[in-house]
Amino acid sequence: MIKGEKTSQKLRYSIRKVSTIGATSAIIGTVAFLGATTTQADEVGVASESTTSATLVTEAEPAVTTEAPQVVETTAVSETPEVVSETTTTASEVPETVSETTAVSEATTAVDTPVTSETTNDSEATSPEVTSASQPSTTVEDKDYSSYSATTIVKETGLTELADALVREAGIDPTTLSAERKEELNKLYVKSTETGTQMTYGDFQSIADTLLEQNEQYAIPYFKASEIKNMAAATTRDAQTGEVADLDVWDSWPVQDIKTGEVVNWNGYQLVVAMMGVPNTNDNHLYLLYNTYADNDLQHWQNAGSIFGYGLDAVTQQWSGSAVVNQDGTIQLYYTNVDTSDNNSNNQMLATATLNLAVENNKVVIKSVDNKNILTPTGGDGYYYQSYAQWRSTFTGADNIAMRDPHVIEDEDGSRYLVFEASTGTQNYQDASQIYNVKNYGRDAKFILSSFFDILDNEDMYIRASVSNAAIGILRLGGTEKAPTIQEFFTPLLSSPMVSDEIERPNVVKLGNKYYLFAASRLNHGSNDYAWQEANKVVGDNVVMLGYVSDSLTGTYEPLNGSGAVLTASVPSDWRTATYSYYAVPVKGSDDLLLITAYMTNRNEVAGKGNNSTWAPSFLIQIMPDGTTKVLAKMTNQGDWIWDESSETQATIGNKETSHLPGEDDGIIEGNPGGYDLKPHTPKAPDKPTEPDTPVVPEQPSTPVTPDTPNTPSVPETPTYSHIEKLHGVPTQTASILPQTGEKDSKINFLGMAMLTSLVVFFTPYKRKRKH
Template identity: 65%
Template structure:
């Protein structure tokens, strides 16, 4: 269809060019006869008008050549780095948006063809420079070679087609300056075309309908909005149940020898996962014990390492959990860290751990790599002990493969301080044929890469024309949203494993199961559960890592947090996932982020004997004693959710003690069940949250707000006069209050033009200068005709 449309547009242009010839000949004749007169009159203009004209002409040249200069710079950068540096990357975005609010709009004036050219060059450079991120095997090498060739062929084809179409669309505009497609979109959106600004028309003309990129399931901007709306509604089917704050306690097993200091300390405990059956996902009974691996560390310290925790199988008592110690020993440092993953039992009873190896030696950045190790355990004197850790090996030393998933080199080349990278949280699962896979958090590669061009990709929006256009204009009107949309490329990836169960390597990369290009930059901790013949994919996310500032700021203001659990279902493990509850929402925050009972990092575990019920585990209280000194991050009570046949879910009124990973007849309790009034500690429900710090792990200790007048409730600032800070380098963890206008078409400032001569104080001289300029324009038309003849005849 694209090629037939191109041919049709080219034919139309040929007809228009023939019609222009007669008019151009007439104008050129007039220009030829008036050339001498025009020159004499124009020269007679006063020096002041000459100076103004010269200055304005120079400005025009700068404006006209801006896009060309940007492209040349990008080309030089690409050649020098051989990575994904491109005009549509966050680095370019940061440069163009740093000065004023109008800058994002101005930067959109670069044509779609220029963007696609850069993307094509990026893919070629990446495919040449990036190699497989696995331990070398013949099968892997062949697969990666095929991926490289596919990256070159696919991106070149898409770029050529897009460039050709865009070049025609530049010319094929109507009297309103809109392409045929842009006009149709505007009409469907109910816009008054006569009132559109030049910048809005430019934006509409740049929209493209990309259906060729292999994205897997796409989280759309519309779905993100629906998820945020569900959070705001506090629908009891999805809202995380209230916990009794007074019943929550630190984990005794978290008071242990720290892996870095080798001193006994009270540690935070956060991302945790049980040792599971690789097929069913159920918690394994290992020699009478349940085993859990947990990330732990000293509060307010860069201390992120893995520990092995254990308890008697099906023991519900939180205080009975014990600590077998740091898995990778002691004397560790903050340079190399170990993050979230999964674990299963090997055929000989050893534990195969999959985890994230993080190297921060490169200027404190996070080079994340999927890794694995074999743990040999023993029971000695009633205690589980770690006897050895073998086969510790990195599976993805370069991060992603570059094509399906962003490599560390690609990310580092364009990193501006705001762009997240992800190659972490590997979850291992085996299908019915005995083939093992890793599902993990990632960022998209050149197959569907991040960039400013994604803002104009219609498939990223997912709503009707009115919603999509309104959202597009909202993004263009807000610098922070523009930057976030440009670098957002979260994905849930999947790879196939090969080799021995203790020494696996990656055999093949697949298209992401889920992509959120332009929508979100972080969707983490994926796990896949098989229930009733279907595969259910779950993941956790913070909405403030998304590009819709309007939505998540409202969640922060009205609920006090923006965390969610997402869910998808498919008949196949490797593809075809559809969102549960239509938008993908499964759980939403119900209390402010700095309350003792706030939770995150949701992990669903199957309930033995059930094909529709899952036990949801999490950790409680964001790290670093945000709820107060001594109130460490700890395991939350678990609760049940049910999956209904129609693809919807609901929270059940069933809750456990803290740290219960196995639901059985003895699990249910009322001790931890709370209400809104019991879900916070004294002084917490004060209406004050420091949003400059909340959103990541850099939370400060909770300091209760004390109003001057005890009878006056603390309220936000006057909504009619909002404070709208605009940081120079906005990051996902430093929110700005967005521009208002959700659901409306904002008045996007027009791109600055410099084609009109300034007036002077002498009106007569202005008139002479204007006449002279008009005659000179006729001369220019004559010259243009000569060039026209050489080009088209």
């Protein structure tokens, strides 16, 4: 619908010299003025509202298609000339060039955001409580276009009813469309999918806009770069070479309770499984790390070694997963088995194994690994989730495949499930036809068509949109806890056809009576190049953590914060304090707090030689009753997986100036793989939510003293008006000239004062300032 624009006119009154005849009129006008109780002598604002809406045919598949053009044409004529002229100008530009389309699109609010975000952050710094529970301003309600026919042609325009409705609602003049554009528009259709909650193109744009806003509610807090250390436990024997080396450590997860998700106290220890490997090497294997339970000192962690032994190679790798304690005290590990033997491709399979551990001489040791079992040897099942064979048959080099990162959880009925990253199968498969499904876009007609034209006009975006099909899947486990099997696949909990090709590391946490689904993602694996490229330009990174909520584990999940954005990047990816692979851990005894863990420095020494990937300080987020979240100013030491009274520290809290090492802020870093055009940004540091010292500055009462122009001493300062001073506190120039409404003087005093005023106006040159 085209909304009318509110217009307001301001009528200004100016006082000039008047002629002798005009003086009499001024006296009469003054008396009339005294009777008005609300009119201001300065200016009067009059608002006139014009609301115009376009009414379109909403009947599904009308039998007589010739009636449709009549209704649309009549509606178009009823629009105000101002609206038509503006939308027509925009519309004529939309189909022609990508750059102009982007400028018109709602998607491009991201471009302007950095300009205003600094101001926003400054104001938010003084009143964080105002914005703490607000939803992103970019969240827009989706409109349903399923009632329009995608086959019936409107004769007047040569467009289908669906395309015709979209074009007119977007404010596009159909006569400006080329034959090629009309042909593409007539391919549009509306198809609802069965693949759970869908991330639309509009959601993706909102997530990117949230990142650009750098709102402290979502921005990952600043960490103090000088305090960040490599893990001592990461200097260990490498699984491939068997030699001691300084390893990167990245995706990590604790051994958790299968129901609550809390970190398990295993014989007085906390256990964490981590992906580790030699920097700049194809070295991806799992290690077991341990520490005294609730010890939050990074350097107290120790390494029990490579879980699957030594002498491993790069052909078979082990990637992310989860782990829980079995009833007999053994650890059940779920992980990703990756076979790269097929021309270095990544054939990913969900797998499991049982770890037999022991404590010997105050050290945790791996005694054996039993029950190694690949749960999904073909990758996906093909229908719900893309199989390796399906992917391989169409792979052209631009398509990601995913069947990884299994997260195990048990529901209230005792059933065990795996939530994992996947790609959609034939139920809603990847294809160029997804570009024409209006359902994939979300928002309104203007956004849909602007985005549609962007994709058509950009070859890279077209290819990305054709292969994007990231999903968060779920399956029910059968068998026993040590020998699990797949009992049943379900429709994905989340899918993103045409929008994103990678949403990874899912984990589900139950808080109270609700289930919360979280996942990490890099926006540069999405099809909207303009969105993630702007993030790279402004912030220097495009990583996010997404979040969704449901009343049941397998139920419908709704995005938190309107779009799903929970955490957004706040520093460039090659800074020492850049983070990724966010993993939410519940806080014992709390129904609304989560500890966010991650690794920092984006691997392979991008922050400089010797600055290996390491565990980041953890921090808290709070989930509000209205489905919003906020980052709290609560930070831990590096590698703290359990929040308790000893967790909070000030040592790792940074700000804009301290969150990078010397030289990192100049945009030139040796080995920078992204080639980002690094620019300064101003996310609000979480350690400064209570700095209300700025609002005190604007109090500048010095200006009211300025108008002390006693150039009218001829006016007798009668004590009659002293009560005005008492009423208003500070005497003003107008108070000594014009009587104010509400005074109790007699009519004679009023008339005398009016005459006196008129004479003053007549004989004294006076020019009123106009407001602009």
